[in-house]
Amino acid sequence: MKFICLLLLLATGGEYLYFNNQLDSNRRKLIVLSKENSQLKNRVKEIKKYNSLSIKFSEPLYSYGEAKSNSLLYLSPLETSPILCKMNTSAKIKLLCTAEVLDEIWYEVLLDSPKNINSRGWMKKDFIIINEVTTTSINFR
Incomplete structure (x- = not known):
């Protein structure tokens, strides 16, 4: 019984570490994508600055x-x-x-x-x- 509880506790700890790493990775990706998105928005503003272009x-x-x-x-x-x-x-x-x-x-x-x-x-x-x-x-x- 103690062996099964210990095994269950180790599995839970492993899952916690795995999903915590996945969450950190996705946070980093989200930060990078939001920076790229703001840069693209600024570039679109530059392109749209021509109200009338002949x-x-x-x-x-x-x-x-x-x-x-x-x-x-x-x-x-x-x-x-x-x-x-x-x-x-x-x-x-x-x-x-x-x-x-x-x-x-x-x-x-x-x-x-x-x-x-x-x-x-x-x-x-x-x-x-x-x-x-x-x-x-x-x-x-």
Whole structure:
């Protein structure tokens, strides 16, 4: 009888320790998730700060260019939009469209990439070198 009570007491103590560890782990996860949630809320507030946004689209003067190294490719022509990729080296690009947003010039570009994943997006004018002399095309898809 004493053996069964001792075994039952040990099992109860083990369960207590196990569930206490689970509770602590979930508390830590909840704290991390609440911090991430507040950061995302702040980011959404930044994105929503544009009450009226006007974008002036036009055809680019040149069809091809070169993206500088360490340039960023954005999903939309806003610095608060998600970054699709960061290019570590310079790359040839095709200029598809020009947009003026918040007094900045952006180009919609197509990267010369064998993959069709994240190869089209928006770049600031500062990250693009346009060779005005050459009018030769690049073999794009």
